[in-house]
Amino acid sequence: MTTIVNDNKACCSLPPAEAEYTPKGEYVDVAGFKSYTIGDKNSKTVIISVMDVFGFSAQTVQAADILSTSGAYVILPDVFEGKPAASDLFSPPQSPEKQQTIQTFFSTVGSPPTALEKISKIVAELKSKGIEKIFEIGYCWGAKVTILSAAKDRINGIIMCHPSMLAAEDADNCLVPVANFPSGDENVQLMATINEKLKAKPFGNNCIEKTYADQIHGFAATRADLKAEGPLAAYKDVYQRSVDWVKSF
Template sequence: MSQSHACCTVPPVVTDNYQGKGEYMTINGMKTYATGPKDAKSALLVVYDIFGFFPQTIQGADILAYGDKEKQYQVFMPDFFDGKPADISWYPPDTDEKGKKLGEFFSNQAAPPKTLERIPKVLEEIKSQRSSISEWGIVGYCWGGKIVNLSSQEGTLFKAAASCHPAMVDENDAPGVKIPFAMLPSKDESKEDVEKWQKAVKVKNIVQWWPNQVHGFMAARGDLKDPAVKSDYEKAYQLLLNFFHENM
């Protein structure tokens, strides 16, 4: 998995004020970022982190849409928090007040069942508008990584899944995963939790650690002005492109 396909090239990463290549549409009542060629047969659902639409996450969606010259993707990122994401100043939760606000957010807007029940409706509505789509993959960041784990179980609507610096990694989710799975933990993830998950997963999988990066480096918390972060951001997206190329 470390070698890069000739077909897959991460375009030059913009470090500041990134302007998305896509457009916004309404899907299942949610503002949804949509990017990639509208006639592409393969599509990816992106589940953002708790901070919602951020330039780094939108840039990631565009990289996934266009980075594989042989297989481009339609990519969709719905606003599952309906315009009320968490405030990025709450993280890291280094005060009681921040911890309380994050805890409340996770038990309300970010409670996984609320998002999971919307996903089939989202795919159905997109398919009604974009009939060229014949297969789906799913990518999630942080909180979205938990949604990805839970969306990859028996009866999944997806062919392949990737979970980037995932939150709430649970070995009990692993045996039920039914599709090829890539997990990209950062230095802030629990090594024990990830190792237990990997021991319990029964399908083709890759776990690639990013030991120098913080939780969120591929999404809202990625400081792309830092050359070391930018370099790993590029490498991590290269890995995702290769993974989906091989498994979709």
């Protein structure tokens, strides 16, 4: 198996933002993974949130709460099982030692195929319990996991926020509609190619895209600076679009 490493420079150079938020949900076990959950437990629609490399954060937990307004039950599982990337791992100054730690992370617990196995396990358990619609939302690294899931798991759609590690063939293999929300730090040509390929699919009319060109990689997750007017507006906008998109199915 080819080792997948992270080639997004922004993903490897920015520290997470700090934010304060009081969660409205609870932590429970889902398919053997500690998970933050929120929403109607009787809902037949579930959104699985695939965190960024920093693990649980105020911003992604708050996002789960917002996504639950769609009427879905939202699950944010700890795919790193207590071993996310350290918050200062991507902060300057960088060093050969840090770079090695980063690549080791993405080759082990942070390997997308490894996380995919965990997400697929959760999807299978949800299906066994009669859940009718399953969506996934992924941040940065997590977006790669969701589009891999979209090629094999019985889900209804995925949302990618400032995706990293993507390749054009990910779009070729995708079997479900996609809402793609890149930042200004993503590869413009690659994003255009992926969007074009998705639009050409039989479900292309259900795919949407908006580029947040004035926002940094991570604006919808742990790096979101929710105390600044511009980033806060973008954060609210991307989740309103996500909620509306899920409700359209």
